[in-house]
Amino acid sequence: xxxxxxxxxxxxxxxxxxxxxxxxxxxxxxxxxxxxxxxxxxxxxxxxxxxxxxxxxxxxxxxxxxxxxxxxxxxxxxxxxxxxxxxxxxxxxxxxxxxxxxxxxxxxxxxxxxxxxxxxxxxxxxxxxxxxxxxxxxxxxxxxxxxxxxxxxxxxxxxxxxxxxxxxxxxxxxxxxxxxxxxxxxxxxxxxxxxxxxxxxxxxxxxxxxxxxxxxxxxxxxxxxxxxxxxxxxxxxxxxxxxxxxxxxxxxxxxxxxxxxxxxxxxxxxxxxxxxxxxxxxxx
Amino acid sequence: xxxxxxxxxxxxxxxxxxxxxxxxxxxxxxxxxxxxxxxxxxxxxxxxxxxxxxxxxxxxxxxxxxxxxxxxxxxxxxxxxxxxxxxxxxxxxxxxxxxxxxxxxxxxxxxxxxxxxxxxxxxxxxxxxxxxxxxxxxxxxxxxxxxxxxxxxxxxxxxxxxxxxxxxxxxxxxxxxxxxxxxxxxxxxxxxxxxxxxxxxxxxxxxxxxxxxxxxxxxxxxxxxxxxxxxxxxxxxxxxxxxxxxxxxxxxxxxxxxxxxxxxxxxxxxx
Numbered sequence: 001x002x003x004x005x006x007x008x009x010x011x012x013x014x015x016x017x018x019x020x021x022x023x024x025x026x027x028x029x030x031x032x033x034x035x036x037x038x039x040x041x042x043x044x045x046x047x048x049x050x051x052x053x054x055x056x057x058x059x060x061x062x063x064x065x066x067x068x069x070x071x072x073x074x075x076x077x078x079x080x081x082x083x084x085x086x087x088x089x090x091x092x093x094x095x096x097x098x099x100x101x102x103x104x105x106x107x108x109x110x111x112x113x114x115x116x117x118x119x120x121x122x123x124x125x126x127x128x129x130x131x132x133x134x135x136x137x138x139x140x141x142x143x144x145x146x147x148x149x150x151x152x153x154x155x156x157x158x159x160x161x162x163x164x165x166x167x168x169x170x171x172x173x174x175x176x177x178x179x180x181x182x183x184x185x186x187x188x189x190x191x192x193x194x195x196x197x198x199x200x201x202x203x204x205x206x207x208x209x210x211x212x213x214x215x216x217x218x219x220x221x222x223x224x225x226x227x228x229x230x231x232x233x234x235x236x237x238x239x240x241x242x243x244x245x246x247x248x249x250x251x252x253x254x255x256x257x258x259x260x261x262x263x264x265x266x267x268x269x270x271x272x273x274x275x276x277x278x279x280x281x282x283x284x
Numbered sequence: 285x286x287x288x289x290x291x292x293x294x295x296x297x298x299x300x301x302x303x304x305x306x307x308x309x310x311x312x313x314x315x316x317x318x319x320x321x322x323x324x325x326x327x328x329x330x331x332x333x334x335x336x337x338x339x340x341x342x343x344x345x346x347x348x349x350x351x352x353x354x355x356x357x358x359x360x361x362x363x364x365x366x367x368x369x370x371x372x373x374x375x376x377x378x379x380x381x382x383x384x385x386x387x388x389x390x391x392x393x394x395x396x397x398x399x400x401x402x403x404x405x406x407x408x409x410x411x412x413x414x415x416x417x418x419x420x421x422x423x424x425x426x427x428x429x430x431x432x433x434x435x436x437x438x439x440x441x442x443x444x445x446x447x448x449x450x451x452x453x454x455x456x457x458x459x460x461x462x463x464x465x466x467x468x469x470x471x472x473x474x475x476x477x478x479x480x481x482x483x484x485x486x487x488x489x490x491x492x493x494x495x496x497x498x499x500x501x502x503x504x505x506x507x508x509x510x511x512x513x514x515x516x517x518x519x520x521x522x523x524x525x526x527x528x529x530x531x532x533x534x535x536x537x538x539x540x541x542x543x544x545x546x547x548x549x550x551x552x553x554x555x
Contacts, residue, residue, distance in 0.1 A: 055384075076387075077386070080386035084381075084384035086381060086384070089376065090377060091376035094307040094311060095307060103299050103302070106299035107296060107386050107387045
């Protein structure tokens with residue numbers, strides 16, 4: 001069963017300065033219960049794609065099914081099955097966390113109890129604080145809390161941890177694991193590749209409106225096959241050797257250098273390396 | 285999964301109204317601007333000009349002025365209030381957030397209407413209280429005058445509410461909203477018979493004012509609060525209560541169509 005099904009999606013923006021092809025024949029398939037991360041440089045078509053899936057934007061062409069329905073014909077029944085965490089918000093400043101949650105809980109047929117949401121997003125101690133008093137990271141937790149209060153089957157998270165400190169991000173990741181355990185499907189965009197790696201079952205990389213790679217984080221990393229062996233030689237220079245047989249490289253090195261090799265490391269390519277190679281180091 | 289549970293439309297309307305009212309009263313600036321400013325103007329102008337002149341023998345100018353300030357207060361509570369706050373909320377992303385939920389669109393507007401009803405009634409109560417206590421304002425003399433007062437309230441606030449909702453889509457962003465909305469309101473107040481006697485205003489400004497609802501609201505309110513024979517100070521020498529209702533009714537239709545055509549849930553630069 002698929003939660004999201006996209007075939008040949010296209011979207012062009014028209015302005016005075018001409019037409020921009022934001023999405024150009026994109027295919028995407030996300031299974032129920034899957035956590036899917038969409039990566040890509042700014043302007044690659046990520047936001048446009050997500051907003052089409054969320055029902056905010058009309059597409060020009062292609063087929064889109066989200067939870068079995070065309071988002072362009074979304075009704076409130078469909079909307080109560082999805083949760084949306086938008087990119088940046090500065091609203092709800094005058095209401096307390098608890099009041100905002102209560103206001104939004106009224107919109108859903110089977111909302112989570114407020115205490116459960118406060119626990120999940122770690123805002124229990126801040127329930128009586130107004131939105132304007134929350135730090136950036138706490139505000140983001142409120143956004144996520146509002147996104148999950150209706151027990152969504154599919155949750156859209158658009159750069160959810162921007163502005164989080166490392167501890168808050170860890171906390172957030174464990175919350176996502178909790179949602180995964182409940183069977184929530186999650187479509188995530190992020191600029192943090194370690195986040196995609198930690199959370200996502202599969203990663204899609206989007207560039208110039210097309211999906212240029214689609215794999216598990218591990219598979220994606222594996223595409224960049226060369227490992228890097230580096231050490232400091234006798235003259236104090238760092239030497240780097242890229243190889244798909246790093247063990248053999250080390251073997252040869254130990255033969256050539258009987259003593260200890262200074263600062264010897266073998267680095268497997270990170271998802272970031274793979275990603276940067278893929279989008280041509282053009283992370284605009 | 286959601287079977288067996290249902291969402292109550294009434295519950296959503298109440299939740300929205302509650303959120304609107306809380307948000308409004310926690311913003312000190314909006315409370316001062318919307319509720320207290322008209323009262324301050326009333327006391328100030330009333331103290332300076334109130335006793336100098338008479339509209340007709342035995343009726344001081346302050347009665348004319350109170351009727352005008354009531355009209356201005358109603359417009360502030362509805363038109364200015366909504367045109368500015370909705371523009372700011374759109375800019376802050378609240379409207380987009382709400383559109384992503386199963387909230388029925390209408391309940392957003394019902395929440396706004398609930399807020400406007402409360403604020404406008406408070407504005408009326410404050411102004412009437414000050415008028416009666418400080419300036420010996422006389423309340424409408426009979427049921428007929430009260431009924432016209434009620435009619436102007438309902439039609440005027442409805443028209444101004446719809447126009448405020450529609451106008452909120454004009455400013456480019458939230459920041460520019462107050463500087464676009466306030467001048468319009470102030471100019472209308474000057475030419476519509478709030479601060480000056482309408483029949484003393486130059487003809488071309490009278491004609492301009494007569495296009496908009498405020499002039500007619502003030503005229504209807506003067507009928508409610510001034511003696512019958514003060515109609516000699518009206519431009520036509522008549523109270524034209526039917527015409528007041530007609531013009532406000534037309535503005536309700538215009539405002540509604542304008543809303544339907546122009547209302548946006550997202551910022552303009554958000555595609």
